[in-house]
Amino acid sequence: MKNKWKIIGIVGIAATLLSGLAVAQDSFVAEAKRYTAQVSKPNPLWVGPTTGPRAQKGKSIIYVSNDQRNGGSKGVGLGAAEAAKAIGWNFRLIDGQGTEQGRKDALKQAADLKPDGIILGNIDAQSQVELIREIAAKGIKIIGWHSAGKPGPIRDLPLITNISTDPEEIGKVAAMYAVADSNGTAAVVIFTSDRPIGQVKKNAVIDTFRKCQGCSVLQTEVIDMKDTHKIIPQRTALLLQNFGKKWTYSIAANDLYFDAMPPTFVAAAIPGNGYPRNISAGDGSETAFERISKKRYQIGTVAEPLRLHGWQAVDELNRSFAGQKDSGYSTPVHLVTSANIKFDGGQRNEFDPDNGYRNIYRKIWGVK
Secondary structure: OHHHHHHHHHHHHHHHHHHHHHHHHHHHHHHHHHHHHHHOOOOOOOOOOOOOOOOOOOOEEEEEEOOOOOHHHHHHHHHHHHHHHHHOOEEEEEEOOOOHHHHHHHHHHHHHOOOOEEEEEOOOHHHHHHHHHHHHHOOOEEEEEOOOOOOEOOOOOOOOOEEOOOHHHHHHHHHHHHHHHHOOOOEEEEEEOOOHHHHHHHHHHHHHHOOOOOOEEEEEEEOOHHHHHHHHHHHHHHHHHHHHHHOOEEEEOOOHHHHOOHHHHHHOOOOOOOOOEEEEOOOOOHHHHHHHHHOOOOOEEEOOOHHHHHHHHHHHHHHHHOOOOOOOOOOOOOEEEOOOOOOOOHHHOOOOOOOOHHHHHHHHHOOO
16 A cells, blocks of 8 residues: 555656656746747837947048858948948958958058958958957957957957847847747757857757756757858758758758748748748848748848948947047847848848837037
């Protein structure tokens, strides 16, 4: 009789534990749905600076892009060109063309032109640290965009600031959307690079999935962004072979990883609105917007306001030229899906917030 009651007790404890886990899982899924609804709201309010120095006159700046074929680098360059024209500065763009040597040559060319400031467009500052230090030692002010693993000034790097939406939050949003969309059953393959910002996003995705009892990370693929078109097709085919229908979601550190996937999915007879469902943890490229809008092989992107970041880069340089510290501004996360894609620049296939930031910066600088 004692053993009978002991067994009943054990069963009761197990049932209680399972019930507790189920409640915790339901609670986390509900939290994911609330959170993704919040960060998907159209027309996000301006929470950036409203005061700062007037426009410093007669400056020349150069935007050194990692690769103008990348939608993120291109978008920030377009915004910086707009802002430079508005503030009355000379602007030039030099393309590193996606190679290590190309980036180095572009930086050297920029330094030889003796500008007042340089904006690094998606160039990992640590990989070019000695050259960047040499440039800074000449008195040239340097701003980074996606040049380090976090936004703001970076210790031991001569950057006034690194402009980015917090990559940890970006990774969290992408993962939470997978949790919400799947009702807590997502089985994900993560695509990322070995760059600091990519690793931060990957870790945030993994940390989020640990809180989801019914979710799993099937595999992490580390692929350099410059190699995606070469490697992704065959890697996608191999993943489909290995995991089949178990693979239900992909989360990538950049939209670029999904550019080369559709032909493999088409060949495997996977419909555009089927599984795996693709979510990008940045940057909000034109091709990503097209896929999301058409509901073909991508359901979301945690888009960054690329043109706004270009304007912010010019503002941060202006503050530095005036002898002031950086603004401390980091743009909040924003999830783009088919439900909100028509807002905030989506009709132009970009995330460009309708919050009047251009006029705010013009007012700060005292220009029309």
